[in-house]
Amino acid sequence: MKINISRQYIYLMGVSILLFVFVLLFSFLVLIPEGKEYRENRGELKLKSNDLRKYQNLSDETEAKLKELQKKHRHVIVAFDTQFTPSRFKEQHKNNFSSLDISKAEIIEDTEGFVTYEVNTTSKISSPKSFYDFLDAINKSDWIIGVNFPIDFKRDGELINSSFTMKVYCNAKDKNATKKEEK
Amino acid sequence: MIYSYIRPRKKSAVTPEVKLLFTFFGITLLMLFITYAFLLYKDYNFVNDLNLIAQKNAVVNQNLSEMKSQIEFIEKENVLAQKIQTKNSVLKDSITNLFDLVPQSITLSQAQLQQNALILHGLTPNKDVYSFMLQAPLRSIFHKTYSSFYPAGDGWLRFVSTNYTDEEATIKEEVIENEN
Numbered sequence: 001m002k003i004n005i006s007r008q009y010i011y012l013m014g015v016s017i018l019l020f021v022f023v024l025l026f027s028f029l030v031l032i033p034e035g036k037e038y039r040e041n042r043g044e045l046k047l048k049s050n051d052l053r054k055y056q057n058l059s060d061e062t063e064a065k066l067k068e069l070q071k072k073h074r075h076v077i078v079a080f081d082t083q084f085t086p087s088r089f090k091e092q093h094k095n096n097f098s099s100l101d102i103s104k105a106e107i108i109e110d111t112e113g114f115v116t117y118e119v120n121t122t123s124k125i126s127s128p129k130s131f132y133d134f135l136d137a138i139n140k141s142d143w144i145i146g147v148n149f150p151i152d153f154k155r156d157g158e159l160i161n162s163s164f165t166m167k168v169y170c171n172a173k174d175k176n177a178t179k180k181e182e183k
Numbered sequence: 184m185i186y187s188y189i190r191p192r193k194k195s196a197v198t199p200e201v202k203l204l205f206t207f208f209g210i211t212l213l214m215l216f217i218t219y220a221f222l223l224y225k226d227y228n229f230v231n232d233l234n235l236i237a238q239k240n241a242v243v244n245q246n247l248s249e250m251k252s253q254i255e256f257i258e259k260e261n262v263l264a265q266k267i268q269t270k271n272s273v274l275k276d277s278i279t280n281l282f283d284l285v286p287q288s289i290t291l292s293q294a295q296l297q298q299n300a301l302i303l304h305g306l307t308p309n310k311d312v313y314s315f316m317l318q319a320p321l322r323s324i325f326h327k328t329y330s331s332f333y334p335a336g337d338g339w340l341r342f343v344s345t346n347y348t349d350e351e352a353t354i355k356e357e358v359i360e361n362e363n
Contacts, residue, residue, distance in 0.1 A: 012201060015204065034223070128282050135274060144267055154294075
């Protein structure tokens with residue numbers, strides 16, 4: 001039995017096979033690997049996006065905590081940032097003393113982000129109560145100040161001569177500013 | 184001479200079969216290329232997005248570490264401030280207690296408060312008043328107490344009371360108290 005296929009159909013079949021092979025090769029060699037890469041990239045992007053979201057949430061929480069701390073300890077933060085000025089100190093505490101003299105502030109310690117200045121103070125007080133009031137007031141003053149030993153009280157007529165040292169604590173960044181102020 | 188009664192049809196290279204074939208493969212290839220272009224575009228976008236996320240991550244990380252160090256510093260400041268304020272309050276209480284110890288009959292002329300010592304100068308009517316009313320309470324606070332007297336001229340006695348605390352003994356006492 002003889003099958004009669006025209007030449008035109010043979011050409012058509014050839015072209016069809018060629019195109020089919022091209023489609024298969026393109027699909028398996030190009031499209032599928034590209035699809036895999038797309039899927040991997042999508043997964044990685046999702047993972048990284050989740051990580052970023054977590055970091056942002058953590059960052060938001062930390063920021064809220066920082067703001068709360070700044071609000072709660074505002075007085076302490078401002079006090080550490082405030083430069084110590086003897087004139088302003090005298091002005092603030094003159095009510096507790098009949099006279100008050102403050103020596104020049106000298107750096108005695110510079111560690112862990114804080115600078116400590118030592119100030120020698122001589123004063124006259126009318127009664128020990130004035131000194132107690134001063135110790136109460138110093139905890140609410142514009143600076144972080146600690147009164148230190150030695151403390152000397154000496155009777156002078158109706159008044160008491162007192163001398164003591166004070167340690168003023170500042171942030172290290174204010175060291176240069178305080179030096180300028182003293183000059 | 185005519186061999187057929189019908190007119191010959193015009194022959195064309197684009198037969199309906201060829202049209203069908205090219206239409207089918209045309210659509211198939213178009214879909215494949217569109218899919219490929221879509222994937223390429225998406226991959227390009229992913230790379231951009233990943234870079235953007237990495238940049239944002241770096242910024243957030245930096246902010247986070249800055250905020251953490253700020254929090255740490257504020258907490259450190261607060262602890263130091265509390266410590267100093269407590270020290271001032273304790274000092275105030277110590278001085279109040281010291282002056283409360285001195286009886287009405289004894290007049291102090293000078294008081295020197297040192298880290299581990301207290302030196303008092305004053306006037307007492309006699310040694311007994313001093314011993315019972317001032318030295319006895321001082322002995323209960325300090326580990327070593329020395330007193331010296333000399334006449335003031337009007338029958339009264341001037342005294343110098345030097346009192347020391349032994350730091351090691353104080354620490355031992357605190358440890359025993361904590362254990363109890």
